[in-house]
Amino acid sequence: MSETASIFQQGENCWVSSKASYAAPLIDCANYYKALHSSLVKAKHSIFIVGWDIDSRIRLLHGEDEEQSEAPSVISELLAWKAEQNPDLKVYLLRWDSSLAFFSLREMWAKEVWDEKTPDNVETILDDTIPVGGSQHQKVIIVDDEVVFSGGMDISVNRWDTRDHPVVSEERNGPNGEYGPLHDVHAVYAGPVVKEFGNLVRWRWLRASESNPIDIREDAKIALDDGLPDAWPDDYPPWFENVDCALARTIPMMDDVEPVQEVRHMLLDLIAQAERLIYIENQFTSRLEIAEALNRQLKACPDLNVIIVSSYEPKGRFECEAFWASRIEFKNALFEGIDPDRVIMTYSSIIDENGRTAYKRFHSKVMTIDEKYLVIGSSNLSNRSMALDTEVDTIYYGNSEHNRSQIARVRDDLLAEHSGREVDETAKLTVTEKPARAIMEGQLAHRYMLTQVNDEVFTDPSSDNVFRSLSDPEEPLVAVPTLEGTSVPVKNPRRRTIMVGLGVFVIALLGGLMFWASQSISWLSADSIDAFLKESRGTYFALPTVLLVYFVAGILFFPVTVLSIAVAAVFGPVWGPIYGIMGALLSSATLFGIGKLLGNAGLKKVGGPKVEAVDQKLKRSGIVGVAAIRMLPIAPFSLVNLVAGISSIGIFQFLMGTFLGMFPPMIAKGLVGDSITKIFQNPSPETISYLVGGIVLWGLMIWGSQKFAYWYQERKEKGRAESEECAA
Template identity: 75%
Template sequence: MTSQNNIFEPGENCWVKSNATFAAPLIDCGNYYKALHSAIVKAKHSIFIVGWDIDSRIRLLRGEDEEQSEAPSRISDLLKWKAEQNPDMKIYLLRWDSSLAFFAQREMWAKEAWDEKTPDNVKTELDDTIPMGGSQHQKIVLVDDELVFSGGMDVSTNRWDTRDHPVVSEERDGPDGEYGPLHDVQMVSSGPVVADFSKLVRWRWQRVANETPIMVREDANVSIDAPIPPSWPQDYPPIFENVECALARTIPFMDEVEPAQEVRNMLLDLINEAESIIYIENQFTTRQEIAEALNKQLKLKPDLSVCIVSSYEPKGKFECEAFWASRIQFKSILEKGIAPERVKVTYSSIEDMQGRRAYKRIHSKVMTIDDKYLVIGSSNLSNRSMTLDTEIDTILFGNTPQNRQSIAHVRNDLLAEHTGRTIEDMETILKESQPVDALMRGQIAHGYVLTEVRDEIFTEQSSNNLFRSLSDPEEPLISIPTLGGAVTPARNPRRRSIMIAIGLTVLAVLGGLMFWASQSISWLSADSINAFLEESRGTYFALPTVLLVYVIGGILFFPVTVLSLAVAAIFGPIWGPVYGMMGALLSSAILFGIGKLSGNAGLRKLGGPKVAAVDEKLKRSGIVGVAAIRMLPVAPFSLVNLVAGISSIGIFQFLVGTFLGMFPPMIAKGLVGDSITQIWRNPSIESISYLVAGILLWAFLIWGSQKFARYYQQKKQADASDKQSENSESEECAA
């Protein structure tokens, strides 16, 4: 039995209208990740993942599921395992490029991390085509061109949680430590709608990669009467069958692509269809146009009620002033002239029996219109989601009594979670004359409850808000005029460009400080240092003075060679190298410690996997590697100290390597420095001979260190190869 026609109008409020042969919501990340793991394990042809983020570190399985799985849990290990299992399989990862604003949460060198961890049939691209201020916000996983996941969830940090949302959970561990309960919704579908997603992800990939991805499977069964595909995740049976659906997009103007605001038009049209109850859960509610449409429909339909579930508290100043301040205005528009028992904007929280309180973070993007329509998508009710970000929403239509029951079931299931009740309780409550008001009454203590938001405790409403214009814009932040008189939006800066700019800025600041110091600090010159050291010669303060000069010189990046020659010239060829070596070791240790603190604060993350690989080589080469670096004039003394601190080499290895690498050249510098002094005071053939001998010894030590370093590396590689061969022979014998 078929109900009234749906409102889907391709080109107006949707991109395409289609059908899902089977579909099921996946509520909260524990379920989605488990379902995704199952589908990837079963994949045979291709996998496309499109996301705001795709983090290689995420574990898809937890607890017993992880312990009992034969396949890896971490997504990078899983995709590597799958790609090596089937070299003909193609895996495509498309992630938003710009991530500087989310440095603490996201992998800074995502492409390099994925390239490092996976074989060649796993392709990774970063999407930098989005207009400045916007983001790549579609969240899609396509498996074998027969199964698709879509909705609000990324494979990202601070996402995983279970449906019971405990107050404390060891598994909710992110880059900044433990995070609170988090709620999200994804959907898995099969049938004709998958063919539309296949076109979308390939279009997105080809625009960024400039290459044609693998062709759609000719034998992919996406007909309306297709059976459940082999890759369908076990433990998640479909609850919708042969359901009519539509896909609505937001596509900003980028590279002459035709923009689309189908999401905006669809939401407005859906609101106009409501008669009984509109249920919304969304991360952000700031779009005034949506609030106005809801208010208008509430006035047109006296029996209509609206319940919105969102988050309690903002994260940071930008979110507070851009989204929470705007939610005050949204709520005011929504409620104007409406009886308070008919409309509520709420958050879900819990206080357990130990008195511990937690506020559930809402990241989902869900809307139900009576029992007629269900939206599960990526779009927030914000300005940027309607115009500037790339979005994709799936809208299911209750075209049969069974599918209408399923829409009502999803709504009741979500509300039961947020209010600590059962689905049966919700069926009774929503039949009351004022269902939203009834939701708020009689909630059970020590379980999750809905409470009306009071955003005034966080911020004040502001119609002229700089944070809002930067964080929730309707248009690109920067547009560039073209020769034809039109304008084109500037792209978000590429991650690589951002990192280069940061590096150049740091170098410029460092160089500027050094230049300023050399011009402004009168004693920071070779002559002043010589005079300062000369005054200490023959006193008890000689060694402390040398140590102080080396430490200050190291911090100010003063050339160590100049210091060593000066110390040798003043204290002679014996005590000069001894004092100089002690000063160099102390300066190295202090700058090593500064580097260690900086590395722990995030500089190691900035370096990325390539630097991590170099770090690993330095750690393996140990004392000899440090000695070779010290003998070869490849980098400034102070810079080597800082980089070593950022790396994972131990300070003992570093200082021993520094001593072995610097002391022989220090002796040569002692001869050179003392000879220069003698030539200046009393030139003779003997003093000139010492100078020439010192320079030749210096050059010989550098040449010898290069030879020794090469020999040592070759010997280590040969020993490693011999050991590997012995292990292989042992394994063969055991077999």
Template identity: 40%
Template structure:
């Protein structure tokens, strides 16, 4: 093929050569190859994905028994990281919507940061517009070998190519599941440099710091058991990148699909998880109308999983099928692959792959579905192969025939023979036997399209201008869960107040404060409250005001200062125990900045940090514990920094109590003067600190 379809900056990002490549069909082989490659890694491993599960078993059955390395992902990576401190492992996963909480590992960042060595770096990526997702699936080993396609190291993905309806090994934390089909490509050669750039740009954009520099010196990471089926192929990398505050829109995959449809002359083969983009349906229909000799076979899942799939993706697939088939009904077929079981039911494969084969000259393997979101809203990455000679054309033919053979229960040679006939599409659909074969898709069995518009707004929006213009982002999962917990707590407190409203009177509060002041255990109660507050990040300023309100302007500051120092000492000890790098991994850049300030100063630095806090009280205490500051300097600086503030807080807190219990003109004046003194102290401290910093600067 002399003329190329590749147009860098239009339908692809870069073009380069695949030295060696092979398609890994279904996750059992993909997981075997990943396990072997990770076991051979020496310098770096990058994992970018839509999801990851630390407990996923890469090897199962006899494979697991024979392996010298652990089969479970987190155990394998932890072992390799401990054995080789020079090996850096970067895991970057989409900070997913709460809609997937029940399907995914809960709070994976805690699992990975608390149970792995410090040279394993884990981060959840939330840099994506509202309703969007990070959908690229890339594993890069030593900057020499790359995997990309439709597969994640996640739950309910593993399956052998035989797709037995009742495979006992098809089991994970979510239980057993049915046959599952997917495709990944494994490559080395110059093409890897493009993926090395993708993963590092994503990592820097999400975390704010750079990963280890690439090292392109050759290393033997190609898994020996896997034969090479593609050699010296010209290939392109096409992407979808949504518009954000820091990135421009990229729609290379969209344009690539339309250009490939136009280039087709005889047969278009697509297997994809979803067909919902009307734009793609119109482009496919136009190609079929322009060439009556052209046929298309589209394979996907038969039945939906959940209401959002049925009312959005399956409802949209009805429209896709109608648009793509209009006027060319005899040239296009939509099908699922299934097998009749002994009880007479049909067991269908779940299709998760994203593959397009055009004639015998182009093949794409990647992460993009034929959906609105994959063409516009999600991050995606596809590899496009382009045949240059007869040998490579035969290799692309083999990819198509091999995939079809799996779905129709034939050998690759038998499918190849079908393509020598006048109408291979009809021949493929005429296959009738007890093995896997094709079944016509019947989406109207699962949806009436009544709620299509509403469901598509979230699952597959056509118009994303609002998200892009306003830079609306998905709320972080941890934030949503925290807000829900706060809402529940508020409702419980509200219920308690409503049921005990008669207690909240001046007389009752006065009696409570009086009894608290006279309690022989009051000092210990205050100290325990400060220590407990340190663990839950309760604001020390509010705690000090409450203490002064209960114990007055004399004992309030004394009790408060003692409790604050005790809490600081406990959190300092916790930070010292956790260790510098372990705590740094969990708390991130904010704690590193605090640590840097401590390393440059002694008592005076801690004093100023207490006067003008740059982070929550407990985080400062933990940072001090992991820094080089001495404990005595830390405690003395904390005391000096808190002393004037505690005196003022004592006056303000006691005035608040008196205003509440005895609202006279005198108590109001005391409160006003206390607040004014507090503001004056804060402003004065600010200017004193700036002056001291200017003098200290070289």
């Protein structure tokens, strides 16, 4: 086959056609992360990382590889280590900005986290240029403009797994605990194609940033004669050499950018080339146009077989109704009028010797067309990947006998993993008359095996619905009409905008609830509470009544000062403060516990690094810090309790600080409250003087506590500084 026999047409089904001097697939995340770590350690000039996510917490190495490595394993520590070693090294991180829909999984304050963890020669930006509903889905890493990694994998949580995909693995541990087996495919390239990827990531950087990245190196090793570049990862020899390839993109309508659907056109053109076997593994199969194209080609070529492998179970309602319901329609369109022995849609699962079941989750985006073409990319077979998300796929063309055999090797290797066989077994099965049926027969127990999907157990076929329109759209969710009669898509809101809006909404909601309660609940007033307390005075129910009032008032954000004065007015200057502090401690503990639950549920992420720094200062200041906050009326009582629970301070420190900070002022409030009662009962210079004295005492205690807190904090910081100096 000659180069002119390929179907690559620049500007139609691909952006550019080029060559990879060397290329190797990286199957499953343990291999990708290990290879990436090796290349990053070797970086000398520049690193570009473009992704849907770039999580600073991710460990690239596990087990013995991590123990034996001299370089850090965690991605943020590794990049900081490299950047500090070589100040001339330039590192550029571009991550999709909007992440509200993935709150529980993604770092909410990603830019601030990266800026805090890395030196100045590591630059981070969040890409907010994508239309509402779309995402930055390209996954590209370039090292020294000589080696590029691209495919389906992100540096993100819940991705790492080994090729054997054990049913249970302590290493598969994410923010929400252990996750199940996960399969993905990436690739590493060297050669002229790296320059094309370099142009792509620099274009993306310039769209999202005001700064210019460094130019592409003129002395980069790109020719086959140059040999493997220095940054090529250890332990991963090339599979392909001097292979023709093309890059196909999806670019949505963005400001002054014309939309591009090269991926869509490439996949349709590739399907039309198939004669004997199409192998597909993909996270989603919801694009009906692809199913119809496969069906047409099956009818046009009687010898053609199609094997599709994807996930088994949907995650959540949106995925179920948007993608699994669509997969039922996809399957029906694919099978229409076709011998069922020629086409299968399957998932891979295992029941091990202990009776434990696991379903392999697929995140890969791979397609082979006979032994002629191989696709490894970021695009799902979904509506959004064809039109709305930014995507980039690499398409290999079998331009030599060696490269054609390697395309077959990739396909047979993947099928072996999913069906529990050896590669040489699947290689024999894929050349039989009906490989789809042959792959399904003779699978062994207690290994991974392929099973035909039956999505009706999860959902029904759906017409267009709200889930599909939100999760798998073709067009931006929000567009603004122009004077010319067209429309301009609205960009995804920036993370800061989302967080500020969320904060304003929460504050407004709390304020509205408090106002509603004050207007609608007849007993939630100072007069009603006072009358309720007076009924219990002199009875055994006095203390329980006060505790109940503080408990309910705390949850409803009723002002504690008003409550304390009311208790003092009813129970006097002695028992009033005693009852009041006991009620305040109960209310504090209750709201603290609620805050702790909210914090563990993920609310701590909303604050970001700056709030975390304040949190750590509060934790260091401990009892005295809490006491100072209690004495100074800088925030509502209930809000302080709630925030303290979300923070890292311990409950003992918090309650002790609350006691020390509130009891002295409460005595003063007792005098004030008792004086107010006596003034109404018997106005005299004596009762008025009690009132004035109580107010003055209250003010002096606030002033004195502030001075004491500043003095104590300075003394503590000075002692810490002296200790650190001695240690140094």
